[in-house]
Amino acid sequence: MSSFSELELSPALQQGLQALAYEEMTPIQAASLPWVLQGRDVIAQAKTGSGKTAAFGLGLLSRLDPSISRVQCLVLCPTRELADQVSKELRRLARFIPNIKLLTLCGGISLRPQIASLVHEPHIVVGTPGRILELLDKGHLTLEKVQALVLDEADRMLDMGFGDAIADVIAQLPAERQTMLFSATYSDEIRAISRRVQRDPMEVTVESLLGDEEIEQVFYEVERTRKTEALAFLLGQHRPESALVFCNTRRDTQDVAGELEKRGFSVLALSGDLEQRDRDEVLVRFANRSCSVLVATDVAARGLDIKDLPAVFSYELPSDPEIHIHRIGRTGRAGSKGLAIHLCASVEIGRIPAIEAAQGSAATWGRLNLAGGSRSAPLQPPMVTLIIDGGRQDKLRPGDIMGALTGEAGLPADVVGKIDTFATRTYVAVKRSHAQKAMEKLRAGKIKGRSFRVRK
Numbered sequence: 001m002s003s004f005s006e007l008e009l010s011p012a013l014q015q016g017l018q019a020l021a022y023e024e025m026t027p028i029q030a031a032s033l034p035w036v037l038q039g040r041d042v043i044a045q046a047k048t049g050s051g052k053t054a055a056f057g058l059g060l061l062s063r064l065d066p067s068i069s070r071v072q073c074l075v076l077c078p079t080r081e082l083a084d085q086v087s088k089e090l091r092r093l094a095r096f097i098p099n100i101k102l103l104t105l106c107g108g109i110s111l112r113p114q115i116a117s118l119v120h121e122p123h124i125v126v127g128t129p130g131r132i133l134e135l136l137d138k139g140h141l142t143l144e145k146v147q148a149l150v151l152d153e154a155d156r157m158l159d160m161g162f163g164d165a166i167a168d169v170i171a172q173l174p175a176e177r178q179t180m181l182f183s184a185t186y187s188d189e190i191r192a193i194s195r196r197v198q199r200d201p202m203e204v205t206v207e208s209l210l211g212d213e214e215i216e217q218v219f220y221e222v223e224r225t226r227k228t229e230a231l232a233f234l235l236g237q238h239r240p241e242s243a244l245v246f247c248n249t250r251r252d253t254q255d256v257a258g259e260l261e262k263r264g265f266s267v268l269a270l271s272g273d274l275e276q277r278d279r280d281e282v283l284v285r286f287a288n289r290s291c292s293v294l295v296a297t298d299v300a301a302r303g304l305d306i307k308d309l310p311a312v313f314s315y316e317l318p319s320d321p322e323i324h325i326h327r328i329g330r331t332g333r334a335g336s337k338g339l340a341i342h343l344c345a346s347v348e349i350g351r352i353p354a355i356e357a358a359q360g361s362a363a364t365w366g367r368l369n370l371a372g373g374s375r376s377a378p379l380q381p382p383m384v385t386l387i388i389d390g391g392r393q394d395k396l397r398p399g400d401i402m403g404a405l406t407g408e409a410g411l412p413a414d415v416v417g418k419i420d421t422f423a424t425r426t427y428v429a430v431k432r433s434h435a436q437k438a439m440e441k442l443r444a445g446k447i448k449g450r451s452f453r454v455r456k
């Protein structure tokens with residue numbers, strides 16, 4: 001590993017790194033920063049947690065001239081959460097560069113304040129392709145002085161259907177620029193977009209995708225007809241607080257979720273055919289820990305922004321080994337131990353060699369004895385979600401709800417979990433033990449001086 005002090009970074013950036021206590025570069029930083037700082041285009045295979053934000057962030061901040069009040073750097077991200085994370089990290093790195101203006105521009109937030117904040121041009125824009133295109137089309141944003149472009153989690157942006165929007169945004173950038181593309185996988189589509197938007201990019205890949213995370217992986221040979229039984233047994237045995245079950249087809253997600261529900265599990269299914277609102281609700285309930293098992297297709301699970309799941313299960317092995325790597329990458333991140341369990345019917349055995357090659361290690365097989373059945377009752381999720389029929393349009397903010405619950409209603413702050421606000425709805429996670437009381441208090445009292453419908 002090498003230290004940041006070997007790089008030619010401005011004193012302000014060195015100071016920023018010191019304040020963050022970043023000393024050694026992460027592998028992706030060590031491999032990409034020398035090229036990034038030279039202004040070369042790079043295509044890098046890196047996932048969240050690798051330090052990729054600082055890898056491109058230091059590049060952007062090095063090129064930037066704060067005395068020119070024009071958008072000089074643009075970062076496109078798939079989701080608002082990621083855009084917020086990236087903005088936060090860039091702000092931290094830029095702390096000692098005076099007068100840098102950075103704006104985060106994402107959909108799902110009203111346009112007007114964004115338009116107002118664009119009256120004075122920022123130096124850096126981080127956002128989602130759809131919203132940025134909208135602001136460009138309406139003439140509130142110009143990108144003709146952009147020197148550096150980052151496509152962050154490019155594979156996810158393509159999966160989410162942002163391909164055209166990205167192309168339209170890029171069409172408005174100067175041809176003379178640095179383009180950095182980060183992606184967890186290299187598909188043909190990613191290669192194609194790289195060819196279209198990059199010039200002679202340096203390709204940067206660091207070690208195997210599994211890195212040094214600690215993941216316990218076990219494969220079980222189970223006939224297809226007994227898979228749900230095996231799944232219920234293993235869930236009962238390991239009792240993870242949250243588990244993501246991957247299915248290859250939408251139909252399986254429904255069937256498996258239905259079967260698990262019958263067996264008493266707190267389970268939801270997520271597939272691409274849900275309405276946006278139902279999708280949001282499923283994602284919120286799983287993320288706020290009021291549902292312990294989520295059954296999803298690989299594509300649908302991409303919208304899920306949870307970094308370190310305690311356990312993932314494959315109901316069926318994928319035929320593409322890269323998908324297998326993605327699945328196990330969902331657990332055991334950030335130093336926590338992960339569990340990945342794969343159910344494999346005899347017809348799927350043929351997929352094992354490619355999977356072993358992709359993960360760089362032989363499969364470990366476990367033995368299952370389903371005869372005894374699982375004795376322990378399914379784990380209850382620790383939280384319950386309350387739904388308030390009011391949201392951003394009603395100017396309800398998480399702080400207002402926290403205030404209503406801990407103030408007038410007298411609940412201790414630590415029983416309130418995640419609060420997610422949408423345009424017309426708010427989801428509040430409350431510890432199971434206090435859920436009933438919280439609901440009664442919210443129903444009886446007022447939030448911001450108004451009464452709202454509240455239900456579980």
Ligand code: AMP
Nearest residue numbers: 022024025026048049050051052053054
């Ligand atoms: P990222 O992959 O960009 O989401 O970064 C993952 C986490 O690692 C973030 O919390 C960063 O603040 C942190 N990080 C990035 N680079 C370094 C470094 N060189 N040393 C220590 N932590 C870092």
